Amino acid sequence: MEKREELYSGKAKSVYSTDNPDYMIMFFRNDTSAFDGKKVEQLERKGMVNNKFNAFIMSKLEEAGIPTHFEKLISDQECVVKKLDMMPIECVVRNYAAGSICRRLGVEEGLELNPPTFEFFLKNDELGDPMVNEHHIESFGWAEKAHIEKAKELTFKVNAVLKQMFDDAGLLLVDHKLEFGLFKGEVVLGDEFSPDGCRLWDKETREKLDKDRFRQGLGGVVEGYEEVGRRLGINFD
Ligand code: C5P
Secondary structure (H helix, E strand, O other), X not given: OOEEEEEEEOOOEEEEEXXXXXXXXXXXOOEEEEOOOOEEEEOOOHHHHHHHHHXXXXXXXXXXXXOEOEEEEEEOOXXXXXXXXXXXEEEEEEEEOOOHHHHHHOOOOOOXXXXXXEEEEEOOHHHOOOEEOHHHHHHOOOOOHHHHHHHHXXXXXXXHHHHHHHHHOOEEEEEEEEOEEEEXXXXXXXXXXXXXXXXXXXXXXXXXXXXXXXXXXXXXXXXXXXXXXXXXXXXXX
């Protein structure tokens, strides 16, 4: 597959067209950003670690019957993905309280949420990705009702699969963010799943092994991601 021009460059990944209009190449850069791009750093190895982490998780999700855009790894920092028509919405599921829900609702970090709770956010940097509901999404035409309902259903399915997988590896999946798009009319999981977009804590010590290490200046960011990968059996070499 031939790599052509850059179509889009986000905060941590760039996307390129290919000679096949149905497929793109996703390049994981070492850039790491937080607070709507206000804190940005280059972290060595992060692009490679997240690319391989994402490939591992997407393959597990496919095995569990969840349609994803992931096709194959083609280099340390690149993979081939299906070209989706993305919905401008983030789907967040939370098994434990952390981050913005603690600030918004005044709840203590680490509180177990039973059942897990769910939130939609609009992808809009200028507005700081505000929380929205199904009615907003439908009324403003950001996505069709059936598609957003499917995205929510798939997010809970992903959560069930991954919560168990991380639990088996001695980790708590605290929360995670997913993005979906349409491929030939079907709702498909897009973007990435890596410690950049989820919270993972050691089950015993509750040590943070995700992007909160970067947000909170704890150091050892990529080392934390690699520790999670090591426990899952991912080979980063
Ligand atoms: O910030 P908040 O607590 O709402 O984040 C919930 C989850 O979604 C976290 O795992 C965070 O890393 C992820 N997230 C993300 N991209 C965003 C916002 C949140 O990956 N733009």
